[in-house]
Each structure stands twice: as C-alpha cells, then as structure tokens.
Amino acid sequence: MxxxxxxxxxxxxxxxxxxxxxxxxxxxxxxxxxxxxxxxxxxxxxxxxxxxETPNRYLQRRRIERAMFLLRTSDATVTDVCMRVGFSSLGTFSRVFSAVVGEAPSVYRRRGPLAPVPGCFAMAWLRPGVETAGSEKPGEPTAP
Incomplete structure (x- = not known):
C-alpha cells in the first residue's frame, strides 16, 4: 500500500x-x-x-444500532430514544429504523430484552444492514 x-x-x-x-x-x-x-x-x-457506504449512511446505521440497543434494554420511550441517538424528527427516525431493521421501532421493542450473550456476538448478530445467508430478515438467525 x-x-x-x-x-x-x-x-x-x-x-x-x-x-x-x-x-x-x-x-x-x-x-x-x-x-x-x-x-x-x-x-x-x-x-x-x-x-x-456513504458517510451519511454510516451515521444513520450507527444511530440505528444504538437505538436498537436502547429500545431493548431501557424503558425510554421511542421518542426519547429517537432524540438520544441524534434524530430530530420522530417521523424520520421511524422511517429510517423501519427501512434498516425491517420493522417499526415499537414492534422491535416488543421482542423484549436482549438475551444474555457476549456483547461481541450480540453486536454482530444485531448489526443492521448485515444479512446472513439464508436469513429472512437482517439480524435474524438462520434456522438449523
């Protein structure tokens, strides 16, 4: 190089x-x-x-990654999470979240708390925009 x-x-x-x-x-x-x-x-x-990926796409993905974590591990409202991760509009946050994750933030939250697994595995498994071969949705594990 x-x-x-x-x-x-x-x-x-x-x-x-x-x-x-x-x-x-x-x-x-x-x-x-x-x-x-x-x-x-x-x-x-x-x-x-x-x-x-573009800088704006990277920033959006990074914000969504953090929002995913907060939605599953805190009692903060969706609006609070939206503001905490850097979005200034709930509508934009919901649209971007749905486009990246495949479901609305409120639906994603209903999945409940994250399973107790090592952080490195959870981060890789839940990273938005990274699909595993054979999975139906980004971030969903493949069936054995």
Missing part, C-alpha cells in the same frame, strides 16, 4: 471514529471532511471507497 493510500485511510478512520464517538450530535459532511482534511466531495467519494 502506498504512503498516500495509507494516509487517506488514516484520515477516513479519523472521521469514522468521530462519528462513532459523537453519533448523537448534529454531524454533517463538511465538518467530517474538515476532520479528514479534505473537501466534502472528496470526503464522500473516499469514505465510500474505503468503507463501502
């Missing part, structure tokens, strides 16, 4: 780490591009080439 490619990846990682830390805050592409020391257009292209 060339030095410039390595530097580019490092800059993208810096921006992605900022999204992971500050997902609940208002984040936009120009601010993330400044963290990576590149123009917004270049940032979007390079982020997508590096991580396989």
């Amino acid at each position: 060339s030095r410039s490619t390595e530097d580019s990846h490092r800059r993208m990682l810096r921006a992605r780490d900022a999204v992971d830390r500050r997902y609940a805050e208002p984040l936009d592409v120009p601010a993330l591009a400044r963290l990576a020391h590149v123009s917004p257009a270049h940032f979007i292209r390079t982020f997508r080439a590096t991580f396989g």
